[in-house]
Structures are given as C-alpha cells and as structure tokens.
Amino acid sequence: MALLHKFKISGGQVTYKSRFLGSDCYQANNEHSRIVVSEFGTVAMPDPCKNFFQRFLSRFEMPSESRPEPSDNDNVSFVTYKGDYYVSTETNFMHRIDPETLEAKEKVDWSKFIAVNGATAHPHNDPDGTTYNMGNSYTAKGATYNIIRVPPTKNSPEDTLEGATVLCSIPSVDKTKPSYYHSFAMSENYVVFIEQPIKMDLLKIVTGKMRGKGISDGVYWDPKRDTFFHLINKQTGKLSSVHYLTKALSTFHQINAFEQDGMLVMDMCASDDGQAINNYMVQNLRQSGEALDEVYNTMSRVFPRRFVLPLNVDHNTPIGKNLNTRPDSTATAIRISKEKVFCSYEELHDEELHKYGGLEFPQINYAKYNTHPYRYFYGCGFRHLVGDTLIKMDLKDKSMKVWEQPGLYPSEPIFVPSPDSTEEDDGVILSVVITPNKDKSTFLLVLDAKSFKELARADVPVNIPYGFHGTFNNTA
Ligand SMILES: [Fe+2]
Structure with a gap:
C-alpha cells in the first residue's frame, strides 16, 4: 500500500512525516484485513470464508465483471500538474495531495478528462509548467498510445486536469x-x-x-x-x-x-x-x-x-x-x-560501472538542464535487487564518483541546486537510506553533488520501506 513520506528541512532541523494514502484500495484491504484489490503482480483471490460453491461461482464471473478494477494505490511517484502535487501509479487514478499534511484531497480519474486508460508516473515539464505524459486508449479499433498535454495553470482552485488534450494518437x-x-x-x-x-x-x-x-x-x-x-x-x-x-x-x-x-x-x-x-x-x-x-x-x-x-x-x-x-x-x-x-x-559509461551492477533511477539537474546539453547524471548502482550505491557520472570523460557503505541501500538520488547556482553540479544530492541489518536506522543522506562527499545525515527512528521516486520542493 502506498505510504507517502516527507522530510522537511527548515531552520537547521529535519522533520519526518508519513501517512498511508487513503485510497479506496487501502480502505477495502483494511476493512477485510487482507488484499482484496488486484494489483500488478497480485490477484485478489476469493474470500477464504466463502463455501466451496460460492468460491466456484466467484471464479467464473462473466468477463466484463471479472475485468480487473484499476487500482488507485498510487505508490510510484509524486508528480505535479498545474503546480499541484499528485501521487501516481500507472492506472487512470491519481490522488491530489496536500503537501503539508500528506492527506489525499481528491481522487482524480484521467479517463474523465481525455480518452486514456491511465498515464505514466513520469510526466515531463516544460519551463512554463506545461506537462506532457502518455497513456493508452483501448477501443474496438484496437489500442492506441496517446500523447497528453496538460496546461500549466488552473482556472479555478478546484481545477485538476481540466484542459488536458491528446496531442497525438499512435496506433x-x-x-x-x-x-x-x-x-x-x-x-x-x-x-x-x-x-x-x-x-x-x-x-x-x-x-x-x-x-x-x-x-x-x-x-x-x-x-x-x-x-x-x-x-x-x-x-x-x-x-x-x-x-x-x-x-x-x-x-x-x-x-x-x-x-x-x-x-x-x-x-x-x-x-x-x-x-x-x-x-x-x-x-x-x-x-x-x-x-x-x-x-x-x-x-x-x-x-x-x-x-x-x-x-x-x-x-x-x-x-x-x-x-x-x-x-x-x-x-x-x-x-x-x-x-x-x-x-x-x-x-x-566505461568498464568501471560493471563493478556496480549497472545504473538505474537516473536523475539530473532537471530544472536547468532537462532538454539541454548536460554533463552530469546521478543514479543508483544495482548489485542487488535494490540500489546499493549512489553514483555520479561525468559525461565528459565517463568518470564516476561513488558513495557506498556495506549493508546500506540508498534510494533514487534527488539533485537539489544551491540557491543562485551557476554550475550544473553545484548543489546537493538527497537520498533515503535503509538497512535490513538494524531496526529503525533509516536516514536521509545529504551529499555534496560536486565532490560526492557526505555532508550530513538525519536519522529517522522508524522503519521506512523501500520506495521508488521522490521530488524536492523549495517552499522557502
Ligand atoms: Fe519509475
């Protein structure tokens, strides 16, 4: 179940907050104290309390009824549309989130606005705030891949995806x-x-x-x-x-x-x-x-x-x-x-990256260098099923800088530029580091993005599950 979490860095203090997403999926599973909503790899099996006959029938529903109800368990990423925060997976459902309290304000259905059955959790933004994404549409003629554009601003505070259009439809x-x-x-x-x-x-x-x-x-x-x-x-x-x-x-x-x-x-x-x-x-x-x-x-x-x-x-x-x-x-x-x-x-990359099992969860100085020639990217090395190193790659000579500590598993590195920075790598890297070896010893790691040296860590005395993607927002 999607667990939203937030580190707030302010006045030399780091505070941490987390909250389960109050999705319909979460409510339903919670009510039954078991998984009753099917997910990507999980099929919700018939209720074990039903007798055999009922169980037999529930396995043979008509296809239209047995179609998996899309999950609203938005556990992949925080994304922004029109300046608002949403959590997203890859189905048609997102939730608009209050970034202060992490409460879900409303459930938003892509298919109510345009002909798509969902959208990726990786939209791209233009500098003016226009957002692009992609989703599939399924009609009698077959599946199409639809490129979506969402305008940069709201016409009213309640606005969500109003004005979204399909820019191009590829069969x-x-x-x-x-x-x-x-x-x-x-x-x-x-x-x-x-x-x-x-x-x-x-x-x-x-x-x-x-x-x-x-x-x-x-x-x-x-x-x-x-x-x-x-x-x-x-x-x-x-x-x-x-x-x-x-x-x-x-x-x-x-x-x-x-x-x-x-x-x-x-x-x-x-x-x-x-x-x-x-x-x-x-x-x-x-x-x-x-x-x-x-x-x-x-x-x-x-x-x-x-x-x-x-x-x-x-x-x-x-x-x-x-x-x-x-x-x-x-x-x-x-x-x-x-x-x-x-x-x-x-x-x-050169040969050295093979030692670290390859690289995933890439990030760049997105605000200034996305869609522009650039020199640096950051990511996780993957010798294990989850990232176990943080890597900075210099495209000029394909040289690397690495942060690693045995038994520690860092999340996707988020680049945060220094205020008024002029150099591409002037800033810090944020990553949530977890370990299976010691109870309640998670921390937020801060690296100098230039040298890749550790600047600080903020210990969080709770266990945090492994997560996929995050985002940084400067509200100062
Ligand atoms: Fe992803």
Missing part, C-alpha cells in the same frame, strides 16, 4: 498487444515514445482474474521484435514519418534528451533483456543464501546508453551511411530504406 501495430512503457523522452521540440518489445496481451490481462492470475501474467518480452522510437512534434502534434528503430531493448527510465546540430540526442537506462519485471516477483524477494545469489546473478543489468537520431532525413539522405556527425560519439544512425533509420547506441 499500436499489434491491436490487442500494445507495448508496455514506463516513461518517455522529451526534448525541446519533441516527445519521443519508445515502443519496446515488452508486450501486454490485453486478452490475457482482462481474463486474468478468472484464471487466478495477476496483470503481470499478461506481460511478456519478445526479443525477436525491434524497438521503435516515435518522434512527435510538441507544437504541431505531428508524428514523424521517419521510423527510427534499434534492436530489442527494455527501458524504464530516461535520463535526458536534447537537440543539437540537427540531431536529437536521447539518453536512457536500458537493458538487452526485458525480464526485469520478473526479478521483483515476491518469490525472488523471499529468497536467501544461494538461491538469492542465483537471483542476483541472473538478473538483467541496466546501463546508461545514448542514441542519436538525425532529424533532417529526406529523399536526398544517403542510404547505408552513418548519419551521426557528432564528434566523439560512437552511436550510429543508418538510413536503411526510404523511411527507416536503424540506430545503435553509445555506452554512457
């Missing part, structure tokens, strides 16, 4: 098996949707409950398929007629994307293997000893990669030639037919 090649995506990339003028071969079998998903299976049962990796990069112009909503593709990859988090000298540079954390979702099955998390070593050793590793997409491709563009003209870049982009450009990536 899924396979109507009943669209790709899963966790995020997307955005440069100054383009949204880039990455259609990876992690597929969602919609029929399997809607019949899952009848078969006693969770949503994850309908998600599969198809490495024989390519990955497509779809470029959508943010001004016109037009989809590029050039099809950029690369071999099968899986990606959860984008690092940054920017346009320079007619190229769109797109950096992401990616893997050649799309089985990552399976790593987090509860049976893996419950392993210990050699069985757990086996889980670690067979896990797919995720590394930072750069793709370079040439933007000016027309009938004069030569076929079979590398179009990436960026100096020192080993990424390639080769026009292979009239409308197809095949891309290969450049590694945004």
Whole structure:
C-alpha cells in the first residue's frame, strides 16, 4: 500500500512525516484485513470464508465483471500538474495531495478528462509548467498510445486536469498487444515514445482474474521484435514519418534528451533483456543464501546508453551511411530504406560501472538542464535487487564518483541546486537510506553533488520501506 513520506528541512532541523494514502484500495484491504484489490503482480483471490460453491461461482464471473478494477494505490511517484502535487501509479487514478499534511484531497480519474486508460508516473515539464505524459486508449479499433498535454495553470482552485488534450494518437501495430512503457523522452521540440518489445496481451490481462492470475501474467518480452522510437512534434502534434528503430531493448527510465546540430540526442537506462519485471516477483524477494545469489546473478543489468537520431532525413539522405556527425560519439544512425533509420547506441559509461551492477533511477539537474546539453547524471548502482550505491557520472570523460557503505541501500538520488547556482553540479544530492541489518536506522543522506562527499545525515527512528521516486520542493 502506498505510504507517502516527507522530510522537511527548515531552520537547521529535519522533520519526518508519513501517512498511508487513503485510497479506496487501502480502505477495502483494511476493512477485510487482507488484499482484496488486484494489483500488478497480485490477484485478489476469493474470500477464504466463502463455501466451496460460492468460491466456484466467484471464479467464473462473466468477463466484463471479472475485468480487473484499476487500482488507485498510487505508490510510484509524486508528480505535479498545474503546480499541484499528485501521487501516481500507472492506472487512470491519481490522488491530489496536500503537501503539508500528506492527506489525499481528491481522487482524480484521467479517463474523465481525455480518452486514456491511465498515464505514466513520469510526466515531463516544460519551463512554463506545461506537462506532457502518455497513456493508452483501448477501443474496438484496437489500442492506441496517446500523447497528453496538460496546461500549466488552473482556472479555478478546484481545477485538476481540466484542459488536458491528446496531442497525438499512435496506433499500436499489434491491436490487442500494445507495448508496455514506463516513461518517455522529451526534448525541446519533441516527445519521443519508445515502443519496446515488452508486450501486454490485453486478452490475457482482462481474463486474468478468472484464471487466478495477476496483470503481470499478461506481460511478456519478445526479443525477436525491434524497438521503435516515435518522434512527435510538441507544437504541431505531428508524428514523424521517419521510423527510427534499434534492436530489442527494455527501458524504464530516461535520463535526458536534447537537440543539437540537427540531431536529437536521447539518453536512457536500458537493458538487452526485458525480464526485469520478473526479478521483483515476491518469490525472488523471499529468497536467501544461494538461491538469492542465483537471483542476483541472473538478473538483467541496466546501463546508461545514448542514441542519436538525425532529424533532417529526406529523399536526398544517403542510404547505408552513418548519419551521426557528432564528434566523439560512437552511436550510429543508418538510413536503411526510404523511411527507416536503424540506430545503435553509445555506452554512457566505461568498464568501471560493471563493478556496480549497472545504473538505474537516473536523475539530473532537471530544472536547468532537462532538454539541454548536460554533463552530469546521478543514479543508483544495482548489485542487488535494490540500489546499493549512489553514483555520479561525468559525461565528459565517463568518470564516476561513488558513495557506498556495506549493508546500506540508498534510494533514487534527488539533485537539489544551491540557491543562485551557476554550475550544473553545484548543489546537493538527497537520498533515503535503509538497512535490513538494524531496526529503525533509516536516514536521509545529504551529499555534496560536486565532490560526492557526505555532508550530513538525519536519522529517522522508524522503519521506512523501500520506495521508488521522490521530488524536492523549495517552499522557502
Ligand atoms: Fe519509475
């Protein structure tokens, strides 16, 4: 169940507050003292108190009734729309949150505003506050991927997603098996949707409950398929007629994307293997000893990669030639037919990162450098199922700085710029560090973003569960 938490740093003091999200899902599970709402990997099984006959019937409901009710357990991230805070997962439900008290003010349903069945927990913001996101729409004609735009300001205090529009609608090649995506990339003028071969079998998903299976049962990796990069112009909503593709990859988090000298540079954390979702099955998390070593050793590793997409491709563009003209870049982009450009990536790291198991949860100095050329990103090294190091990567020479302490597991690093900073890495890194080795010894870690040296830690005498994403807000 989503647990919202907050560190407040003020007047030399750090205070901590947490609160379970008062979602319908939380209420229902609480009332029954067990999980009664199906989640991504969990199917809510029939009530064990029912007699056999009732149980038999409840497994054979009609498909329309057995369709899994989307969860409102928004446990992935804090996001902002029109300056308000929301918590989000990937279903159609978000909750608007009072950032002071962490109370849920209201439940907001994307599908009441536009034709989408949900949206990612990783929207992007333009400097003026306009927000972009993506969601799927399922109609009789098949699944489409819809690019969403939410205006920057509210017309009334009660406003939530009013004025949201679908900027572009991209039909899924396979109507009943669209790709899963966790995020997307955005440069100054383009949204880039990455259609990876992690597929969602919609029929399997809607019949899952009848078969006693969770949503994850309908998600599969198809490495024989390519990955497509779809470029959508943010001004016109037009989809590029050039099809950029690369071999099968899986990606959860984008690092940054920017346009320079007619190229769109797109950096992401990616893997050649799309089985990552399976790593987090509860049976893996419950392993210990050699069985757990086996889980670690067979896990797919995720590394930072750069793709370079040439933007000016027309009938004069030569076929079979590398179009990436960026100096020192080993990424390639080769026009292979009239409308197809095949891309290969450049590694945004050197050998040293292999020692740390790859990098995930990338963060940058977003406010100043998102959609712009940049030099630094931060992330977690992943030798374990959760991050066990904090890493700063310098793109100038691919050198790294690392923070680690045995037995401590840091969360996604959040970059906070110093007031009036002029240098990209002038600021601090915030991370919530947990440990399974000692009771109630969680802390908020503060690193100097430049040197990666520890500046401070604020101990929190409670146990905090491992979390995904966070955000920083300067209210001073
Ligand atoms: Fe995420």
